[in-house]
Amino acid sequence: MIGQPFIVLNTTDSTNNYAMAQLNEGLVTPGTTWFAMEQTAGKGQRGKQWHSPPGENLMMTTLLEPKVLALSHQFMLSASIALAAYDFFLQYAGDETGIKWSNDLYWRDRKAGGILIENVLRGGSWQYAIVGIGININQARFPDHLPNPVSLKQITGKDWDAVALAQTLCACIQRRFEQLHPTRFEAILEAYKSKLFRWQQPGLYKQGDTYFTATIRDVQPDGRLVLDKDGEIFSVGFGEIEFVITK
Incomplete structure (x- = not known):
């Protein structure tokens, strides 16, 4: 079950790094999820950093074991996780939620979150996926160099319990991950495309x-x-x- 166990870290450099270290030590099982109150060196796509004030946002990593997938199916996992993040955010932010290709979480034309998946290969096979997700929850001010950030608090005007929301996100990932099978790839891709920011525009x-x-x-x-x-x-x-x- 995704989110069991659910481990809250007071501080770490990156939840993805922490998960990788735990995996290399043989200390975890698939479904384990780490939530960080603070990241000192959070990772985004293409080597970018994810900055977040302590305690304000959702920063977590889940360890998945994609047994039924070939390594060539990496995008299907990425699309499924993006859909899970979409399902989660839609509950609170409403139907202006979307996915920006390839797997950023958007509200209108503003970025609410991002996903970074790092794969673990052994013997030429895809053994694990380390799925890092960062979503802006209670942050009200952002660095000037970020072009279009938005948080759930800015959208709703409310403060949220980021830990409780992360556990809800785990349930959303669970539902999408259970559907992840080659016989459903076409349906997953169609669902993903239907939620895309700028789709057919x-x-x-x-x-x-x-x-x-x-x-x-x-x-x-x-x-x-x-x-x-x-x-x-x-x-x-x-x-x-x-x-x-x-x-």
Whole structure:
């Protein structure tokens, strides 16, 4: 069961790092979840850091064992976890919740959270997935360099119990993870696409030094994003483009 045990850490450098260390020591079982009151070096995608004031936000890592999946199915796990985060946030923030490709949690055009999955391979097989999730809960002020952050408190005007919310998120992950099977990949992908930020809508993007307007037309099973730029259809992989948010 995901979230059993549920371990609260007063402080750690990163819940993903802590989970990896515990796994390497053979001290944990799948489903174990760590929640941090404070991270001193939280990790985001592509080497970025996740900054959070102590005690204000949801910062947790869950250890999963994706037995039925081949390593080539990594995106299906990513999509399922993104859908779980969406299910969770939707309960409190309402139907303006969405997913920004590939797995950021959005409300309107603002970022509420992110997901970082680190895989553990042994003998050429996919043994574990270390799933880190950070969601802005009670933070009211953000660093100026962040382009478009938002927290649940800013959306609702309420203070929340981040630990209790993390346990609710575990239940959402449990439901989506139980559905994660090759026979359901098409349904998972369709659900994921239906929640996408800018789905079938024109938006501004940056690739290298070039800015362009394009429309998201599809997401491939391996996670590549299919764009339509003035009738030219092409696909991009993770990290190849930036979504440009205009204020």
